[in-house]
Amino acid sequence: QVLEELQRLLLPSLIIPDGRLEYLVEQALLTQVASCQYYNGTAPHLSLFSDFSAGREQLPTQTVDLLDAHSDEVWHVQFSHNGEMLASASKDSTSMIWQIRPNGECINLHTLKGPDTQLTYVAWSHDDAKLLTCGNSG
Template identity: 30%
Template sequence: MDEAVTTPPTFKRSFSERIYCVEFSPYEWSQHLICIALAKEIVVGTVRFQDEDDAVEDMAYSPIRTFHHDARPHAIAWSPETSLSIVPKIVTFCIAGSDFKIRLYNSNLNDVNMFEILEGHKDYMNAISYEPEGELLASVSDDHTCKLWAVKENQKCVSTFYLTSPGTSVCWHNEESGKLLVAEKNGLIRMYNVRSHQAIMSLDSGVVPLTAADWGPNPLKVASIAAGELLLWDVSRPSRPLDERTLHVEGGLTVKISHANENLVSSIGWPDNLLKVVNLKSKVVVLCGKVKLIGGMTWHYKLPYVCAGSDRELCFWRINVN
């Protein structure tokens, strides 16, 4: 695909302020929920597409609740406890802020709206992630640590892993309890057993800076972006990447594997804030979009939509996979 040819979003929604991050809920039972973080407000809403609901014309976005936030948001994580199909409803998520604090929000969308503050990091956090059981939250920071928080008990930090450089990404194994992936800016990606505190595997990209990594629906596949290069790993053969390709000649910022299709990987990088989606099977860039100011990137749980914040707009691209 010609780099200069960019595809406009399939759908867009405008907001009154700049969007800093966005996250679809990554769980089947709450897949319609989206969290949009503005400078001082967190908006939780639902998104439905015509692909799944014929009553919807194109796309329907409905805000549900707005929460106040005291600092510029850096990252969002949805709790697996979130569900609108039970009574009372539960909406639970965390926001990592520029004041080095994590705020844990709990709401029943009625009379209960609480938040707790998790403190302990000494520098900016780059990523946060709930374990699939919802008991622990992991966070990584520029302070060279990965911390685990007991979000259901006392919101205290229960464990700290000391890193060799700033932590850029953190993800949990979606099938095996207690396995955690931590990516560092110096190119190292380590898997830890959080129960034994042991590193069980490490991958070395050999390229710096490593700005992001992701663990997809297939736990054998890890994708990372380092200095604009997309690296794909098979963790059963960790000695070297399966595939390497330069996607962003001036560097990449973020990378995400689609929840619905393990062969689709999206990234955003420079120049021009280009959002690219690569089909790993055909090894082709199947979409090249563009955002104004980078405000996060997220995949829908089930449908082939990637969403990105673009200054004051939320942009959705539908990926056509043959």
């Protein structure tokens, strides 16, 4: 009640809005994560007692699967929005759709053979129902 009475007596420009401190602390923590070059996207436990830091040990360093079905260079890969599939575009004129299993293993679901065009890019539609490919014809 005393605080409410003081707030009524003070100019509005002198009063800190409700939730402002919480917002500033959250913003500071997220800025620490965003500025870390080794942050790998998994949500860490953030603490007010120490600064956030991540080292090279946070980066994946073990090969889970080798995608060797293309017969020439792979020029682009892209994960689907839901993270369950991976598409690849290759100089061999094919695009492949891979299913990502929970253990990280990739299974070739489809091989899309286009005209004699070196594919340079693949992109998923927002609902992951369609795949765009483009490339060079020479």
